[in-house]
Amino acid sequence: MHFISQELEDYIEQHSQKEPELLAALDKETFQKVLLPRMLSGHFQGRVLSMLSKLIRPVNILEIGTYTGYSALCLCEGMQENGILHTIDIKEELVDFQRKYFNKSPWGNQIIQHLGEALDIIPTLDVKFDLVFIDADKENYIHYFEFIVPKMNKGGIILSDNVLWSGKVLEPLQPNDLSTKILVEYNKLLKKDPRVETVLLPIRDGLTVSRVL
Numbered sequence: 001m002h003f004i005s006q007e008l009e010d011y012i013e014q015h016s017q018k019e020p021e022l023l024a025a026l027d028k029e030t031f032q033k034v035l036l037p038r039m040l041s042g043h044f045q046g047r048v049l050s051m052l053s054k055l056i057r058p059v060n061i062l063e064i065g066t067y068t069g070y071s072a073l074c075l076c077e078g079m080q081e082n083g084i085l086h087t088i089d090i091k092e093e094l095v096d097f098q099r100k101y102f103n104k105s106p107w108g109n110q111i112i113q114h115l116g117e118a119l120d121i122i123p124t125l126d127v128k129f130d131l132v133f134i135d136a137d138k139e140n141y142i143h144y145f146e147f148i149v150p151k152m153n154k155g156g157i158i159l160s161d162n163v164l165w166s167g168k169v170l171e172p173l174q175p176n177d178l179s180t181k182i183l184v185e186y187n188k189l190l191k192k193d194p195r196v197e198t199v200l201l202p203i204r205d206g207l208t209v210s211r212v213l
Helices: 007-013 020-031 042-056 071-074 092-104 118-124 138-151 164-171 178-192
Strands: 058-062 086-089 111-115 127-133 151-163 196-201 206-212
Touching: 007 042, 020 042, 020 071, 020 092, 042 071, 042 127, 042 151, 042 206, 058 071, 058 118, 058 138, 071 086, 071 092, 071 127, 086 092, 086 118, 092 111, 127 138, 138 151, 138 178, 151 164, 164 178, 178 196, 178 206
Parallel strands: 058 086, 058 127, 086 111, 127 151
Antiparallel strands: 151 206, 196 206
């Protein structure tokens, strides 16, 4: 589902900060070589992630769902000089692809890749996070949130991607559609959970910004 017209999307990109050359190259190679390239954050959402990170100025960042590394590099743009980004993914075949672009960036030594299930890895991270980006399997969004909140610094920001799920959150729920069911529950949780304050932005497929109280 396109929430706005393609013409307006093009206009938005044209009047937003230019995509860095390294990210443009990553985008191009992802579409050439990797399955499901639409999973990439892309120019506009990438600039949103970059801007939010620059406003937050995080020291420690956690990303759940690396894919080819585009969003990780966007989040690094606002990271403090001594910062570290931890990024988690289950796809072993993408690790070298990610690392190639990480090493071409100014933050290669500050990005730690974790391969495996996020629910196994998160408890092993002895870190308090300032910024978290959740963009992995939707069925575990609630579990990720519950694992993450105790590891957040006060005032830290949790970003959750794909929370509108192509508009399916408004449609009658299909019995076998677990992803939509969980996302509907997740959106309700973020609205009522007293530990956070939340705004849901209609950016791309829906991006929630939750501030930890």
